[in-house]
Amino acid sequence: xxxxxxxxxxxxxxxxxxxxxxxxxxxxxxxxxxxxxxxxxxxxxxxxxxxxxxxxxxxxxxxxxxxxxxxxxxxxxxxxxxxxxxxxxxxxx
Numbered sequence: 788x789x790x791x792x793x794x795x796x797x798x799x800x801x802x803x804x805x806x807x808x809x810x811x812x813x814x815x816x817x818x819x820x821x822x823x824x825x826x827x828x829x830x831x832x833x834x835x836x837x838x839x840x841x842x843x844x845x846x847x848x849x850x851x852x853x854x855x856x857x858x859x860x861x862x863x864x865x866x867x868x869x870x871x872x873x874x875x876x877x878x879x880x
Contacts, residue, residue: 794875794876796874797864798814798869800835805844808847809844810842810844811843812838812839812840812843814835814836815837815838816832817832819831819832819873827877828876829875830876845866850867854867855867
């Protein structure tokens with residue numbers, strides 16, 4: 788398991804839009820810093836158009852932190868717009 792002290796990012800690409808929802812697909816990520824030589828730390832970036840799995844349709848709603856909009860991926864994960872910067876993952880890579 789990932790445990791409580793770890794942070795992991797999954798990336799999704801919007802592949803369709805309706806008035807109140809978006810169709811998204813998970814996409815692959817690549818380690819751009821850390822990772823293999825620093826097993827508890829890595830910076831990751833999404834790989835556009837490198838799709839993983841099936842598409843999902845999700846209703847768009849205000850983000851929990853009030854900074855914009857996003858979608859619920861599951862009961863314990865939420866997706867919001869990516870700012871274009873590498874995301875820092877922690878835990879055992």
